[in-house]
Amino acid sequence: MSDSILYSIKNLTVEYETRAGIVRAVDGVSLDIRRGEILGLVGESGCGKSTLGKALMRLHDGPASITGGELLFNGTDLMKLSLSEMPKVRGAEIGMVFQDPMTSLNPVQSIMDHLTETILAHESHLSRGAARERAEELVERLGIRRERLKEYPHQLSGGMRQRVMISLALALRAKLVIADEPTTSLDVIVEAKFLDLLKELQQEFGLTILLITHNIGVVAEVCDRVAVMYAAKMAEVGTAFDVFADPKHPYTQGLLKSVPNIETAKEDLYKMGGEPPSLLHPPLGCRFHPRCPFAMEICSIKEPDFRPVGEEQLVSCWLYEKEGIDESLLAKAVNNG
Numbered sequence: 001m002s003d004s005i006l007y008s009i010k011n012l013t014v015e016y017e018t019r020a021g022i023v024r025a026v027d028g029v030s031l032d033i034r035r036g037e038i039l040g041l042v043g044e045s046g047c048g049k050s051t052l053g054k055a056l057m058r059l060h061d062g063p064a065s066i067t068g069g070e071l072l073f074n075g076t077d078l079m080k081l082s083l084s085e086m087p088k089v090r091g092a093e094i095g096m097v098f099q100d101p102m103t104s105l106n107p108v109q110s111i112m113d114h115l116t117e118t119i120l121a122h123e124s125h126l127s128r129g130a131a132r133e134r135a136e137e138l139v140e141r142l143g144i145r146r147e148r149l150k151e152y153p154h155q156l157s158g159g160m161r162q163r164v165m166i167s168l169a170l171a172l173r174a175k176l177v178i179a180d181e182p183t184t185s186l187d188v189i190v191e192a193k194f195l196d197l198l199k200e201l202q203q204e205f206g207l208t209i210l211l212i213t214h215n216i217g218v219v220a221e222v223c224d225r226v227a228v229m230y231a232a233k234m235a236e237v238g239t240a241f242d243v244f245a246d247p248k249h250p251y252t253q254g255l256l257k258s259v260p261n262i263e264t265a266k267e268d269l270y271k272m273g274g275e276p277p278s279l280l281h282p283p284l285g286c287r288f289h290p291r292c293p294f295a296m297e298i299c300s301i302k303e304p305d306f307r308p309v310g311e312e313q314l315v316s317c318w319l320y321e322k323e324g325i326d327e328s329l330l331a332k333a334v335n336n337g
């Protein structure tokens, strides 16, 4: 594994057991997270991006389990660790920020106590005073006055709670922060400030951030690279510049065309037809074929490989396969992007 890669996810599969059968919420996904980058993971709700985020920490919801793949984090295969070893990795190595940090903060513990206890749990050599000092310095760096630390989670705004979670990751010197829909509950101004803060922290602390969001506009603001998921599979990965300037996958093209902007009247916005498929009975071949304006015969029969289409871009689409390629459709797709 190259030194520039902090986390290499290989062929990861996560399944849920439901009454109706097995749902494969993440299906053979491979992805590299590079040191010091902000990587945006986007896709419609239900595409598996949050399940993937939790799987990276081996945290699962209810009956989900990882049924295949490797999780190579900073040289260690996390799948080879026992579950009792994982809490040391969570928090200390990989920090988490969820949409609603109330679920991660103890409602009957002051913010100061929460931060101090967590720091001491991971760094027992520190004195309580040193842990308090570290907590105070970091929350101040993140724009929260230290007096507020004596308050309880419900007394802080949503934006402040997000910042407390990030300060905790920084206090523990986490190498990776996974932020799952961190700005969904924030208003536009607080969201913009939060995204600026992420960028500053990335630059100041060399933090690596996986930003999971359904909002491709958020990705455009701060991300260095983008990974687009569709129906439990990876559709496209590339630098933000390449993906926004020249999206290859028809799904990415549709996502980008449906983002509101000041030049397009609301009624003229592109609407992607159809609905994402059921993961209980996903379509054969390319999962996007029932909605894809460029679908060819092969698309409903065989799944395309996930392969490079440029120096830094990978895509899973038959349009870019050398053999059997339909040049006229490719030309249309290229113009469409």
Ligand code: SF4
Pocket: 249, 250, 251, 286, 287, 288, 289, 290, 292, 293, 294, 295, 296, 299, 304, 316, 317, 318, 319
């Ligand atoms: Fe569309 Fe076929 Fe490409 Fe799938 S493989 S995105 S159906 S052209």
